[in-house]
Structure formats: structure tokens, C-alpha cells
Amino acid sequence: MQKVAVSIGDLNGVGIEIALKAHNIIKQWVNPVYCINEKILKQAAKLLNIPIPDDFVTFDVEGDFKIKPGIVDADAGKYSFESFMTAINLAKDKKVDAITTLPINKESWMRAGIKYKGHTEVLRDVFKKDAIMMLGCEEMYVALFTEHIPLKNVADRVKKDNLIKFFIDFHKSTNFHKVGVLGLNPHAGDGGVLGDEEINEIIPAINEANKILDKEFYYGPLVPDTAFCSRKGRFIAMYHDQGLAPLKALYFDESINVSLNLPILRTSVDHGTAFDIAYKGKANTKSYENAIKYVLNHKTLM
Numbered sequence: 327m328q329k330v331a332v333s334i335g336d337l338n339g340v341g342i343e344i345a346l347k348a349h350n351i352i353k354q355w356v357n358p359v360y361c362i363n364e365k366i367l368k369q370a371a372k373l374l375n376i377p378i379p380d381d382f383v384t385f386d387v388e389g390d391f392k393i394k395p396g397i398v399d400a401d402a403g404k405y406s407f408e409s410f411m412t413a414i415n416l417a418k419d420k421k422v423d424a425i426t427t428l429p430i431n432k433e434s435w436m437r438a439g440i441k442y443k444g445h446t447e448v449l450r451d452v453f454k455k456d457a458i459m460m461l462g463c464e465e466m467y468v469a470l471f472t473e474h475i476p477l478k479n480v481a482d483r484v485k486k487d488n489l490i491k492f493f494i495d496f497h498k499s500t501n502f503h504k505v506g507v508l509g510l511n512p513h514a515g516d517g518g519v520l521g522d523e524e525i526n527e528i529i530p531a532i533n534e535a536n537k538i539l540d541k542e543f544y545y546g547p548l549v550p551d552t553a554f555c556s557r558k559g560r561f562i563a564m565y566h567d568q569g570l571a572p573l574k575a576l577y578f579d580e581s582i583n584v585s586l587n588l589p590i591l592r593t594s595v596d597h598g599t600a601f602d603i604a605y606k607g608k609a610n611t612k613s614y615e616n617a618i619k620y621v622l623n624h625k626t627l628m
Contacts, residue, residue, distance in 0.1 A: 331422040333412070333413040338402045340609035341595075361384075361412040363387055374605055400439075425593070426614070426617050426621065431598070449585055466561070468560075471564050484528065486527045506553060532544045532547070574596070578596075
């Protein structure tokens with residue numbers, strides 16, 4: 327049975343509730359190791375009024391602070407970062423087979439003086455690799471060519487050479503058979519009427535990548551507003567909301583986040599800290615369960 331390090335996320339949010347509630351389910355699939363110390367775990371469990379299972383294995387992460395349900399807080403941000411780094415180090419040292427992360431709060435990280443905006447940026451820096459963010463579920467996966475950047479900057483990134491590298495890296499990281507590439511512009515540019523990025527950058531990149539791979543792996547560019555009508559498939563979106571708005575509208579509860587093109591496997595829930603329902607017993611565990619399930623059928627690049 328594979329061993330998975332679980333980064334506990336922001337303790338002012340729903341992550342710890344999800345970990346405790348889902349433990350008896352996921353322990354049937356993997357051996358989870360929770361990156362949290364016993365003192366803070368007991369504090370969270372008491373607030374939740376949830377007993378700590380006898381086989382809830384922890385790996386100590388130093389730190390102590392008062393949990394403040396639903397509050398953006400520097401102490402909680404710092405601890406969630408330390409929990410994540412602990413999980414990374416366990417994976418680097420081959421003491422676990424994969425990492426699954428519970429949600430962090432970006433503002434809490436900022437208040438704690440952490441320079442990163444999220445998990446993926448940390449992974450890129452630690453491993454010096456172009457990590458690819460992919461989200462979804464078995465019915466539909468969407469990878470993001472650009473992620474957390476202003477919309478006004480996206481078009482400048484959509485260049486042939488950048489796309490080709492992304493396409494090749496993505497292919498190496500998945501076992502998919504066909505992947506649709508979304509256009510950047512409305513109607514995928516309408517033959518150049520609504521923008522020429524499809525003609526000048528995206529189509530040449532698709533053709534060149536398929537030539538390098540020696541198969542018709544990529545197709546498109548697809549018209550973004552109709553690409554998801556079938557409610558299934560594998561896609562690459564040019565920017566964050568283009569891909570994630572339809573995905574989350576269709577599969578919010580079961581969708582997960584996967585970091586590709588790394589020497590370790592990292593999966594995550596595809597939702598935030600949900601401060602509005604923190605410590606109210608309302609957290610849904612489905613995304614977390616699916617994030618763990620993904621580990622069972624996928625291997626790292628090592």
C-alpha cells in the first residue's frame with residue numbers, strides 16, 4: 327500500500343475537518359501520514375468535536391497557535407506552509423510515495439511573509455521544473471497554459487515556442503490519448519477576424535508538437551464557449567478562468583488539482599479553505615477522496 331504525506335492546509339479552514347472525517351475511508355486505499363503536530367491536532371479536534379482515530383499517523387511540524395475558525399491569519403498561513411514543506415521533504419527523501427495537499431489561503435501566506443502565491447509556485451522553485459497545473463476528474467481534466475496572472479498579460483504568453491514546450495511536457499506527464507487545445511479568442515479567432523493568436527501561434531504549435539510526438543495527440547484550436555458541451559474530455563486552456571469556470575460549474579465537488587511534470591506526484595483538493603463553513607461540520611470530503619484515489623493509478627516521473 328502506498329504511503330501519502332498529507333499537507334494539512336490552513337487550520338482556520340475546512341482542511342482538518344476533511345482529513346479527520348475521511349480518514350477511515352482513505353486508509354483503505356493508502357497509508358496517510360498527516361503533517362501536523364499532536365498539540366494542534368488535539369486543539370482542532372476539540373473545536374470540531376471529532377475524535378482523533380487511533381491510527382491517525384502524524385509527522386511532527388513544529389509550531390503552536392490558537393486556531394481561529396474562518397479567519398485570515400498569519401500564524402495559520404505560516405503553519406500551512408511549514409506543513410507543505412514537511413510533506414515535500416518526505417517525498418524528496420522517498421519516505422512517502424506522493425503528496426496530497428489540503429487547501430491553503432493565499433492571503434494568509436502573504437501576511438506570514440511567504441513569497442509564493444500557492445503550492446504550484448513552491449513546487450516549481452523547489453524542483454526547478456515547469457510544473458503544470460491540471461484540474462478535473464475522470465470525466466474531464468483541464469490543464470492551464472497560464473495560471474495566476476492578470477488577464478491582460480495572457481496574450482503576451484501565448485507564443486508558439488512556449489506552447490510547444492508545454493505540449494511536450496504535458497504529453498510526457500499523462501497517459502491521455504487525445505487532448506483538445508482551446509483557442510485564446512472568442513470563436514477561436516474566427517479565422518483572424520477576432521484575433522490572430524490561433525493562426526500565428528496556437529495552430530503552428532499544435533502541428534509542431536504532433537510532429538515531434540509522431541502522432542495526432544493534440545487537436546484544435548477549439549471554440550472555448552462550446553468545447554465543454556459534451557461534459558467530458560481532456561483540454562488545455564489558455565488562461566485560468568477559461569478552463570476552470572466551466573470545469574467547476576460541472577464538477578465542483580469531485581474535481582481535484584494535480585501538479586504534473588515534477589519528480590514527485592502531488593495531488594490536491596480543488597477548492598479553497600471555505601472559511602464560511604469552517605468548524606461547522608459541513609465540509610464535503612469528495613474532492614479529497616478523489617485526490618487520494620488519483621495516487622493509486624499514477625506514478626511520478628522518477
